[in-house]
Amino acid sequence: MLRMLLRRLFLGAVTVAIVSVIIFSGVELLPGDSCTAFLEREAKGKLLENCREAQGLNRPAVERYVDWAASAVQGDLGVSANGQKSISELVGNRLKNSLLLAACSLALGVPLAIFLGVVTGLWRDRPIDLTLSTLAIFAMTIPEFVSATVLILLFSVWLGWLPGIVLTPAHAPASQFFPEILLPVLVLTMVMTAHILRMVRSSVIEVMAGDYVQMATLKGVPYWRIVFRHALPNALLPAINVVALTIAWLLGGVVVIEVVFNYPGLGRMMIDSISDRDLPVVQAIALIVATVYVGVNLSADLLTMIANPRLRTMHMRRK
Amino acid sequence: MKRFLTMAVASAMIAGMAAAEPSGTFRQAHELGFGAQSSLDPISKGRVFQITEKIMNRLVRPGLDGKPQADLATSWEANEDATVWTFKLRDGVKFHDGSTFEAADVVYSLNRVLDPDSDSPARSAVKMITGVEALDNMTVQITLNTPFADMPLQLMDYRLRMLNEGSGDTIATTGNGTGPFKVETFDAEGTTVLVANPDYWEGAPGVARMEVIGIADGQARLQALLGGQIDMERGITAQQQVMLTGSDRFNVQVIPTGNWRGLVFRTDVEPFSDVRVRKAVRMAADRDELVKLVLGGQGVVACDAPVEPNDQYRADMSCPQDIEGAKALLAEAGYSDGIDIDVHVSTLEPTWPTLAVAYQEQAAAAGIRVNVVQAPTDGYWSEVWMKKDVAATRWNERPADQALHEIYLSTAKWNESYFKDEAFDAMLADARRELDFEKRNAIYQAAQQHLWENGGTLIPYTVTKLVGVSSRVHNLDQVKNDAVRWHKITVD
Numbered sequence: 001m002l003r004m005l006l007r008r009l010f011l012g013a014v015t016v017a018i019v020s021v022i023i024f025s026g027v028e029l030l031p032g033d034s035c036t037a038f039l040e041r042e043a044k045g046k047l048l049e050n051c052r053e054a055q056g057l058n059r060p061a062v063e064r065y066v067d068w069a070a071s072a073v074q075g076d077l078g079v080s081a082n083g084q085k086s087i088s089e090l091v092g093n094r095l096k097n098s099l100l101l102a103a104c105s106l107a108l109g110v111p112l113a114i115f116l117g118v119v120t121g122l123w124r125d126r127p128i129d130l131t132l133s134t135l136a137i138f139a140m141t142i143p144e145f146v147s148a149t150v151l152i153l154l155f156s157v158w159l160g161w162l163p164g165i166v167l168t169p170a171h172a173p174a175s176q177f178f179p180e181i182l183l184p185v186l187v188l189t190m191v192m193t194a195h196i197l198r199m200v201r202s203s204v205i206e207v208m209a210g211d212y213v214q215m216a217t218l219k220g221v222p223y224w225r226i227v228f229r230h231a232l233p234n235a236l237l238p239a240i241n242v243v244a245l246t247i248a249w250l251l252g253g254v255v256v257i258e259v260v261f262n263y264p265g266l267g268r269m270m271i272d273s274i275s276d277r278d279l280p281v282v283q284a285i286a287l288i289v290a291t292v293y294v295g296v297n298l299s300a301d302l303l304t305m306i307a308n309p310r311l312r313t314m315h316m317r318r319k
Numbered sequence: 320m321k322r323f324l325t326m327a328v329a330s331a332m333i334a335g336m337a338a339a340e341p342s343g344t345f346r347q348a349h350e351l352g353f354g355a356q357s358s359l360d361p362i363s364k365g366r367v368f369q370i371t372e373k374i375m376n377r378l379v380r381p382g383l384d385g386k387p388q389a390d391l392a393t394s395w396e397a398n399e400d401a402t403v404w405t406f407k408l409r410d411g412v413k414f415h416d417g418s419t420f421e422a423a424d425v426v427y428s429l430n431r432v433l434d435p436d437s438d439s440p441a442r443s444a445v446k447m448i449t450g451v452e453a454l455d456n457m458t459v460q461i462t463l464n465t466p467f468a469d470m471p472l473q474l475m476d477y478r479l480r481m482l483n484e485g486s487g488d489t490i491a492t493t494g495n496g497t498g499p500f501k502v503e504t505f506d507a508e509g510t511t512v513l514v515a516n517p518d519y520w521e522g523a524p525g526v527a528r529m530e531v532i533g534i535a536d537g538q539a540r541l542q543a544l545l546g547g548q549i550d551m552e553r554g555i556t557a558q559q560q561v562m563l564t565g566s567d568r569f570n571v572q573v574i575p576t577g578n579w580r581g582l583v584f585r586t587d588v589e590p591f592s593d594v595r596v597r598k599a600v601r602m603a604a605d606r607d608e609l610v611k612l613v614l615g616g617q618g619v620v621a622c623d624a625p626v627e628p629n630d631q632y633r634a635d636m637s638c639p640q641d642i643e644g645a646k647a648l649l650a651e652a653g654y655s656d657g658i659d660i661d662v663h664v665s666t667l668e669p670t671w672p673t674l675a676v677a678y679q680e681q682a683a684a685a686g687i688r689v690n691v692v693q694a695p696t697d698g699y700w701s702e703v704w705m706k707k708d709v710a711a712t713r714w715n716e717r718p719a720d721q722a723l724h725e726i727y728l729s730t731a732k733w734n735e736s737y738f739k740d741e742a743f744d745a746m747l748a749d750a751r752r753e754l755d756f757e758k759r760n761a762i763y764q765a766a767q768q769h770l771w772e773n774g775g776t777l778i779p780y781t782v783t784k785l786v787g788v789s790s791r792v793h794n795l796d797q798v799k800n801d802a803v804r805w806h807k808i809t810v811d
Contacts, residue, residue, distance in 0.1 A: 044732075169510055
């Protein structure tokens with residue numbers, strides 16, 4: 001178990017390193033650099049020279065990458081393009097906001113999804129299942145920016161109940177994001193709930209059709225006892241992995257939502273810094289998102305293993 | 320009854336106070352064009368003009384009619400040949416930090432723009448200045464390398480704000496100016512808070528507080544306006560206008576500007592090096608139709624002259640589509656089978672692809688076979704513009720003289736069409752030297768006519784700006800950004 005953990009941790013670190021190289025070369029390959037992106041059509045002559053000089057862009061790419069990697073390993077992510085704010089602080093604020101958005105969506109979405117998933121699974125093909133499953137398919141297939149715009153139109157423009165977009169600055173404390181955060185949370189919850197619900201539903205159906213559930217039924221165990229004591233613990237295991245992926249998605253992949261709602265999270269910062277060619281910031285965010293993906297997946301696997309004795313023994317037997 | 324009277328008196332008092340004391344908050348967005356490099360330095364490329372225009376003054380500003388009006392300079396006069404200008408400065412003006420505005424500040428601010436080492440983008444507006452000198456505390460003398468009758472027009476440039484002497488190193492974050500609002504917090508990516516400057520020389524502003532909020536996404540800005548989170552959005556599209564005009568919560572101001580979009584045909588490469596070909600490709604455009612198709616009608620037809628509709632030097636020209644004429648010119652130039660051209664556009668400017676496709680259809684009739692090439696947004700200015708033979712371009716308005724000089728003069732830094740024409744250069748030089756307005760006007764108009772005959776840039780229209788304003792805002796001048804008197808605004 002410990003060996004496996006160490007192996008996974010090592011592989012994770014390698015993955016993160018590879019990701020950072022790919023991102024660096026990717027941004028480097030794009031036409032232009034942070035100075036041409038900033039100066040637009042004035043990017044020539046002395047002005048361009050001054051800008052490149054100030055940002056150290058006249059050094060070769062490999063040298064810049066090595067410099068960056070060396071200080072990143074020591075926890076120093078550098079300074080932003082204007083040389084005034086530390087990236088650790090900038091990205092830290094955005095990470096906090098992304099975590100807040102993720103936490104709110106998860107707190108609302110996961111219990112709801114699991115509950116609805118179990119309900120639809122147990123009452124399979126009944127009206128309630130058909131209704132909820134259809135709704136879930138809608139929630140999954142309607143692009144987020146469409147549902148976001150519809151919700152803004154409904155709650156902010158027509159009813160005037162909630163603010164349409166987020167105007168709170170990135171560095172504000174979490175409490176100030178209410179009630180602006182509610183609409184983005186709602187949209188994310190819709191998408192997320194649909195995914196987890198479908199996973200839980202099919203897993204519940206599968207488990208309820210299992211031999212041991214039939215056995216228990218034949219032995220006369222009461223229905224709800226079968227459900228809670230025997231079926232659900234097994235049925236919910238696959239959900240752990242889906243939830244893990246959802247967390248990673250929430251932290252780095254909700255760019256569209258963040259842009260539509262002007263939410264100051266990691267995803268929007270990533271897009272902005274790519275268009276500004278602000279390489280140090282792009283790198284820092286890629287690093288964080290990659291670490292989150294690796295970390296969350298690893299913990300999900302561990303959790304599954306702890307919760308499921310069969311995986312543990314299988315693993316040991318193979319060794 | 321007594322109670323009613325007390326209330327009436329109280330509310331009358333509150334209303335009276337509201338007129339005198341600045342009150343309420345006015346909120347607007349900016350598009351966060353420069354991300355982390357955003358700055359309060361008015362001459363830096365990263366200047367957030369939505370903020371600098373409210374916190375700083377110029378020597379001369381555009382009046383509501385667009386003509387030069389006294390700002391920090393109260394009067395000005397030129398010597399006989401307009402090479403030396405003397406500006407009298409306004410007395411008793413204070414910067415936000417308490418220091419007094421004096422001639423030394425003007426000398427400092429202008430020299431800072433002119434410094435070749437910093438190479439500010441604003442420098443080209445005033446590069447005819449060779450010397451700035453303080454004659455006394457309240458008088459400044461500006462010496463030019465050429466006679467220039469319209470010098471005050473150049474000083475109206477939105478970037479030429481007056482700074483306190485020696486504040487250049489800190490101005491990017493302090494924003495210490497003389498304007499009606501003071502910077503409380505500067506946060507380009509979040510909310511920048513400005514507060515009323517009670518000592519403003521034109522009188523205390525109407526609103527107590529202004530918030531300028533960075534919202535990069537255009538759709539999000541519109542949502543914010545619709546949802547009442549901001550009070551004004553400048554530059555909404557004709558489609559978005561529909562959403563606002565139906566509601567009594569919003570007003571829409573319609574403001575013709577000199578901002579233009581167009582297609583540049585490089586005059587130094589085949590086949591456009593032949594003046595007949597480049598006139599033919601421009602004659603093939605149906606400009607009225609383009610205004611309708613591309614701008615939803617919100618534009619004013621232009622005849623390839625970069626001069627705004629309200630400019631005093633605008634030449635009154637007419638340029639209807641002329642397919643037969645274009646065909647004849649092409650045949651004369653040896654292209655009786657027509658020509659094939661690649662037009663490069665990108666979504667950097669959302670209207671470019673529409674413009675190119677509409678032009679493609681129109682030009683086909685004259686045997687001009689247009690192939691529209693979509694170039695990536697990234698690196699458009701460095702890889703495509705001024706590199707490819709035909710590319711889309713866009714410019715913000717500037718005074719006629721400045722636009723003609725910066726974009727068409729043989730030696731211009733941004734001569735995007737590689738236009739080299741001695742006769743045209745001579746006209747511009749003559750115009751600057753001419754002190755008589757009527758004669759000067761005639762020369763500028765002839766120069767525009769000359770561009771229509773010989774130029775390589777298709778300018779089908781100037782864009783009309785739509786400003787969406789919440790109905791809680793009053794006294795917002797219905798003029799271009801540059802001329803709005805921000806201290807006049809009040810909010811409910």
